[in-house]
Amino acid sequence: xxxxxxRAVGTLGASRLILAHAWVAFAAFTIACLLGVWQMLARSxxxxxxxxxxxxxxxxxxxxxxMAFVLTTFFIMAFGYFVAETALKRPVPGKxxxxxxxxxxxxxxxxxxxxxxxxxASVLYTFYPPLTATVWFYIGLVLVVVGSWIxxxxxxxxxxxxxxxxxxxxxxxxxxxxxxxxxxxxxxxAGVAAELLFQMIPAALGLNGMVxxxxxxxxxxxxLHAIVYFWLFPSYIAFYTMAPRAAGGRLYSDTMGRIAFILxxxxxxxxGLHHLFxxxxxxxxxxxxxxxxxxxxxxxxxxxVFTITASFEIAGxxxxxxxxxxxxxxxxxxxxxxxxxxxAFLMLFWGGGGGLINMSYGMNAMVHNTSWVTAxxxxxxxxxxxxxxxxxxxAMWPRLTGRAFASARPLLLQLWLWFVGMMVMTLPWHxxxxxxxxxxVAAFDYSNPLVASWGPWVIVSxxxxxxxxxxxxxxxxxxxxxxxxxAALGTVDVPYAEAVHPPARLPSSLNGFGLWNGLVALLMAxxxxxxxxxFFIDPPPEAVVHRLH
Amino acid sequence: xxxxxxxxxxSELRWAMVVGGxxxxxxxxxxxxxxxxxxxxxxxxxxxxxxxxxxxxxxxxANLGTRVxxxxxxxxxxxxxxxxxxxxxxxxxxxxxxxxxxxxxxxIHGILVAGTNVNTMIVPGYVAQVxxxxxxxxxxxxxxxxxxxxxxxxxxxxxxxxxPGAFRPAADGRIACGERRPA
Ligand code: HEM
Ligand SMILES: [Cu+2]
Ligand SMILES: [Cu+2]
Numbered sequence: 001x002x003x004x005x006x007r008a009v010g011t012l013g014a015s016r017l018i019l020a021h022a023w024v025a026f027a028a029f030t031i032a033c034l035l036g037v038w039q040m041l042a043r044s045x046x047x048x049x050x051x052x053x054x055x056x057x058x059x060x061x062x063x064x065x066x067m068a069f070v071l072t073t074f075f076i077m078a079f080g081y082f083v084a085e086t087a088l089k090r091p092v093p094g095k096x097x098x099x100x101x102x103x104x105x106x107x108x109x110x111x112x113x114x115x116x117x118x119x120x121a122s123v124l125y126t127f128y129p130p131l132t133a134t135v136w137f138y139i140g141l142v143l144v145v146v147g148s149w150i151x152x153x154x155x156x157x158x159x160x161x162x163x164x165x166x167x168x169x170x171x172x173x174x175x176x177x178x179x180x181x182x183x184x185x186x187x188x189x190a191g192v193a194a195e196l197l198f199q200m201i202p203a204a205l206g207l208n209g210m211v212x213x214x215x216x217x218x219x220x221x222x223x224l225h226a227i228v229y230f231w232l233f234p235s236y237i238a239f240y241t242m243a244p245r246a247a248g249g250r251l252y253s254d255t256m257g258r259i260a261f262i263l264x265x266x267x268x269x270x271x272g273l274h275h276l277f278x279x280x281x282x283x284x285x286x287x288x289x290x291x292x293x294x295x296x297x298x299x300x301x302x303x304x305v306f307t308i309t310a311s312f313e314i315a316g317x318x319x320x321x322x323x324x325x326x327x328x329x330x331x332x333x334x335x336x337x338x339x340x341x342x343x344a345f346l347m348l349f350w351g352g353g354g355g356l357i358n359m360s361y362g363m364n365a366m367v368h369n370t371s372w373v374t375a376x377x378x379x380x381x382x383x384x385x386x387x388x389x390x391x392x393x394x395a396m397w398p399r400l401t402g403r404a405f406a407s408a409r410p411l412l413l414q415l416w417l418w419f420v421g422m423m424v425m426t427l428p429w430h431x432x433x434x435x436x437x438x439x440x441v442a443a444f445d446y447s448n449p450l451v452a453s454w455g456p457w458v459i460v461s462x463x464x465x466x467x468x469x470x471x472x473x474x475x476x477x478x479x480x481x482x483x484x485x486x487a488a489l490g491t492v493d494v495p496y497a498e499a500v501h502p503p504a505r506l507p508s509s510l511n512g513f514g515l516w517n518g519l520v521a522l523l524m525a526x527x528x529x530x531x532x533x534x535f536f537i538d539p540p541p542e543a544v545v546h547r548l549h
Numbered sequence: 550x551x552x553x554x555x556x557x558x559x560s561e562l563r564w565a566m567v568v569g570g571x572x573x574x575x576x577x578x579x580x581x582x583x584x585x586x587x588x589x590x591x592x593x594x595x596x597x598x599x600x601x602x603x604x605x606x607x608x609x610x611a612n613l614g615t616r617v618x619x620x621x622x623x624x625x626x627x628x629x630x631x632x633x634x635x636x637x638x639x640x641x642x643x644x645x646x647x648x649x650x651x652x653x654x655x656x657i658h659g660i661l662v663a664g665t666n667v668n669t670m671i672v673p674g675y676v677a678q679v680x681x682x683x684x685x686x687x688x689x690x691x692x693x694x695x696x697x698x699x700x701x702x703x704x705x706x707x708x709x710x711x712x713p714g715a716f717r718p719a720a721d722g723r724i725a726c727g728e729r730r731p732a
Contacts, residue, residue, distance in 0.1 A: 053699045124696055130673065131656050131698065213657065213673050256561050277590040278659070278668055280675040284583075284592045291579070295572050302568040307561070314552075361579050362588030365668040369659055369694040436663025438694035442702040450663060450690060501554045541598035543673035546631075546656050546698075 014081045014092045015400045020102060021078035022393060024109070025071045026476060029386075032066035033472040035059045040425075040465040045446045045455045056442035057122040064125030065116065065141075067382070070109055072231045073144055075389055077101070077151045079234045080178050082396050084158040086494040087172040087241075093161060094154050101150035108143025111136050120548060124440070126224070127200065129216040130543040135204035138196050145189055152182035163512075170506045173257050174241040174496055180261040181233035183513050187269055187520055188230060191222025203545045210542035214281035215535040221272035222528060225294075229268035231381060235388035236260070239308045239341060242395060245497035246337035249315025254499035256307045258510045263300040265516055267293055270527030277364045281540065286531050291361040293527060298359075301352065305345065312341075314500070336411045340391030343419040344384045350423075351379030354430065369440075372433025375426040383422040390415060390475055397482045399494060404487040410478050417471035425464025428457035591669045595676040597652040602628065608652055615639050617722040624648045629658035629671045629693060632700030638707040638726035642716035643686045651677045659695035662708050670695060683710040 012018070041048035042056050084092050092098060114136070115121040121133035159171055159179045171179075195216050202208045240257040244250055251257065273290035276282055316327025333339050354376040357363055367373060394411055398404050405411060429437075432454045437444075444451050444458075509515050582588040602608045608628055614636050615625040623642060628635045629651055641647045651660065651671045658671040664685070669677040683689075693704035709726055718724040 053702060057696070057699060057701075122699070128657060128696060214675065217672065253557050253561055255558075276670075279670045280591060280594060280672055280677040282592060283594050284589050287590060287592060288583070292576065295576050298572060299565075299568055302571070303561075303565060306564045306568075310560070356575065360575070361590060362582055363579075364590060365666045368668045369661065436661055436665075436690065438661060438692045440694075440696040440701065441692075442699075444702075445705075448690070500552055500557060540596050540674040541600070543599050544655070 012082070012085055012399055014085050014095070014098075017092070017095065017098055017102070018078045018081050018396065019400050021074045021081070022396070024106065025074035025078065026393070026479065028066040028070035028074070028109070030472050030476055032063045032071070033469045035063040035066075037462075037465045037469045039063065040458075040462040042442060043444060044458045044462050045444075045452075046459070046462070051443065053442040054119060054122065057124070057440075058116060058119055060440065061122050061124050062113070062116045065112060068125050068227075068231075069112075069141065069144060071386075071389075073148050074105065076181070076230065076234055077105075077148060079237075079392060079396070080151060080155050080182070082399075082494075083174045083178045083237070084155060086399070087174040087496060088158060088162045090158070090162060090165075092154065093157050097150050098154055101147040101154075104150075105144050105147035108140040108145075108147065111140030111143065113140075115140060122548060127195070127216075127220065129195075129199060129203070129213055130211050130545045132200065132203045132545050132547050134548070135201060138201050138204055142193075142196055142201075145193065148185065149189070152186050155179050155182040168505065170254075170503045171511055172241075172496065173251075173254055173499075174237055176258060176511070177233060177237045177240070177261045180265050180513065181230060183517065184226060184233075184265045184268060185230050187524075188223050188226035191219045191272070195219040204547075209545050211545055212535055212540060213543045214279075214540050215532070217276060217279060217281065218273075218528075218531055218535070221275045222269070223272070224275050225272045226268040228377075228381065229264050232385050233261075233264070234392060235344065235385045236264075236304060238337070238388050238392050238395075239304060239344075241496045242392070243308060243337055243341040243497070244311035244315060245495045246335050246395075247312050247315035247331055247341075249311055249318055249497075251497045251499040252307045252310035252314065254501070254503050255510065256303055258506075260300040260303050260307075262510075262516055263303075264297070265513070266519055266523065267297040267300070269520055270523040271297060273527070273531065274359060274364075277361060278368045282531055286527070288361065290527055291359060293523070294359045298352070298356070301348070305348075308341065308345075311497070334408060334412060336394045336408060336415060337391045339412055340387050340415050343415060344387050347379050347383035347387070347419065347422060350426075351376055351384060355380065367433055369438055370433035371429040371437045371439055374439050375429030375433060378429070379422060379426045383419070383426070387415060387418050387422075390418065393475075393479060395494070397479055398489045401483055401485075402489055403482055403485040404489045405478070405482055406485050406487050410474060410481075414471050414474040414478060417467055417474065421464045421467030421469075421471055423464070425461045425468060428461040428464075432457050591677060591679050593676070593678045595678070596674060597676045599652075599654045599673040602652060602654045607650075610635070615641060615718075615724050617718045617724075619722070622646070622648060624650060626650045627706070629653045629660070629697075629704075631655050631698050632693070632704045634691070634693070634704065634706035636706075636725065638709060640709045640711060640716065640724045640726055641683055642713050643683050643710050644713055645716075646680060646682055649679045649681065656697050657695055658693045658697045658704070660691050660706075661694050663690040663692070665689065667691075668694075683708070686710045686712055 039059055042051050081092050115134050121137035123131050123133045199211050199216050203211055271290050271294040274294045313327050316331045319330045321327030321330030446452050613626050617623055625639045653671050653673050661668040667679050667681050669679050671677045689708040691706040691708050
């Protein structure tokens with residue numbers, strides 16, 4: 001048996017690379033959670049320390065950017081390298097490039113963080129032209145994105161090399177999905193890249209004094225929905241390729257998994273106008289079209305729910321569960337991946353229901369820019385997605401450090417706390433949102449009777465936030481403890497689930513992306529061609545750039 | 550595990566059909582509401598130059614607030630600025646169609662009227678327009694719901710919904726909260 005020192009070196013070739021990315025992601029996450037709790041306090045009837053509007057919006061900007069851009073991008077890169085090495089069983093190609101991308105991301109993150117902390121970038125993570133932050137804010141974000149593009153290239157190259165070495169073989173589902181995500185990300189970032197390069201950065205540099213706000217909002221919307229699917233992909237990869245095995249069963253259908261990932265690639269892009277339902281710059285026709293396409297994005301999620309539930313049922317029955325629901329009880333809920341999947345599904349149920357209402361074109365008016373929306377995305381993204389990030393980290397860590405977790409109990413406790421905290425925080429937000437509580441407010445005036453009636457609900461949600469922060473700290477403590485654990489790991493093999501009927505051969509359309517890229521291009525031309533062209537055909541009056549500093 | 554591959558395929562297809570059915574039902578409900586009940590998002594696409602708002606006719610200061618147009622329509626015009634609505638209180642009648650028109654000379658704002666379906670973004674360069682009918686009387690809150698700068702949280706206006714009998718505009722069709730404006 002290897003000595004602890006030997007084991008601590010790491011067991012996968014890319015361990016250091018993966019650990020570096022993941023720790024950056026989780027450091028940003030922890031800081032952001034603590035800021036989140038302070039924001040909850042600021043919005044409540046209770047006193048918050050250092051409370052001022054400028055601190056609040058600085059904090060929300062830092063919280064949003066850390067969660068939405070830093071946690072996600074770095075975690076997804078970490079997981080991608082992990083999948084490339086463990087599913088393809090080959091070293092990650094281009095490690096030098098990978099490290100270059102990492103340092104680029106670090107430089108960008110620091111630049112952005114300093115810009116925000118100095119108070120020169122309180123424009124939230126969605127940007128607000130014609131509000132304009134210091135140019136360092138935008139350049140920092142560009143660096144993070146360019147770093148992630150290098151990652152995309154490495155993922156695509158890894159799949160190509162594997163295919164060349166294994167002609168005619170089906171690409172392992174985990175890698176197929178990772179590359180689907182990389183390709184989607186390249187498409188996704190085109191919108192915001194155009195906004196940054198042609199509008200925001202020139203404005204921040206003082207090169208232009210006017211900006212077409214309708215155009216910038218439209219370009220941002222191009223990115224805004226698909227980016228959420230970029231964040232979501234790792235969770236779905238875990239659902240399909242890790243959870244069934246962790247439960248002791250098999251994946252019900254490998255083909256369905258591929259189809260779901262392809263549908264995500266196709267339909268997550270041409271739907272961004274649904275973030276602009278309440279905007280005046282688009283007419284009803286295109287809003288309706290994109291609402292229609294949005295409804296189609298619910299299909300791969302509903303397919304996933306079925307396939308994973310069926311896979312769990314197989315596992316439960318193999319473990320002796322019987323009857324209509326007996327198999328649920330016999331599942332190994334004491335394994336983090338299984339528990340996280342179960343809790344993720346519960347949050348997906350609530351968050352998805354809210355999402356259907358957001359999507360509903362006319363009904364959106366009831367909830368747009370209220371706490372309802374904040375509740376919806378904290379449930380889906382902060383809940384469903386992030387709880388799977390935890391489970392993935394718990395699955396990756398032992399393979400990275402060569403050490404097993406001493407006990408699963410603190411891991412399970414941490415997952416439960418996250419679930420309970422998320423529900424307690426977001427259910428009241430949904431309720432106050434329906435009553436018109438608007439979002440992005442530094443402080444509510446509780447002397448107003450309507451606002452005062454929300455007070456108790458806000459305090460309940462604050463308690464949920466505290467539980468979440470405790471869970472976040474426990475998560476980091478769990479990972480840190482693993483680095484010092486004495487429990488040796490038997491194997492470094494990653495337990496990806498086999499399909500009940502593993503595919504022997506696949507049509508090339510289910511084993512690559514050529515066809516699908518063509519279709520995405522077509523759908524994007526249909527959905528965004530005219531909505532973008534209109535700003536050039538019939539240009540609206542531009543707005544005067546408003547500098548923050 | 551002995552499950553026939555054909556059986557798996559069949560169950561997946563059956564479920565896909567159920568899912569497709571659910572989505573179709575939702576879409577039909579939305580389409581029905583849009584066509585027969587006119588439940589649409591605000592989308593009138595009309596320009597307003599942020600630089601000349603104060604000098605162009607519709608949104609000049611004297612024109613703001615509620616007015617009953619010659620054709621009998623109730624229209625309220627409001628400018629959203631950093632960090633105020635002008636005017637910050639409007640009077641509207643209950644139970645009657647009302648059109649709210651907004652624009653801004655500076656940055657993005659947005660409004661909702663708490664407890665109603667009135668909701669729109671206010672984007673520089675455009676007029677945002679909402680048609681509605683208020684049913685409850687009383688003072689409703691109309692906050693700015695989109696981050697517009699550090700004063701965003703204090704940016705709140707009042708929509709005073711009065712019973713039809715109490716809605717008595719002046720001879721020129723105008724009506725305001727508090728003092729009547731000089732004609
Ligand atoms: C301890 C846990 C958390 C707490 C207490 C918390 C709390 C908050 C609060 C109070 C806001 C501001 C809402 C507003 O001003 O209207 C906010 C915004 C935001 N949160 Fe969280 N949050 C937490 C976790 C997360 C997680 C895990 C994510 C995603 C991974 C996330 C993503 C965001 C984003 C993107 C925003 C910006 C929203 C906007 O710009 O409107 N949060 N959060
Ligand atoms: Cu405002
Ligand atoms: Cu505002």
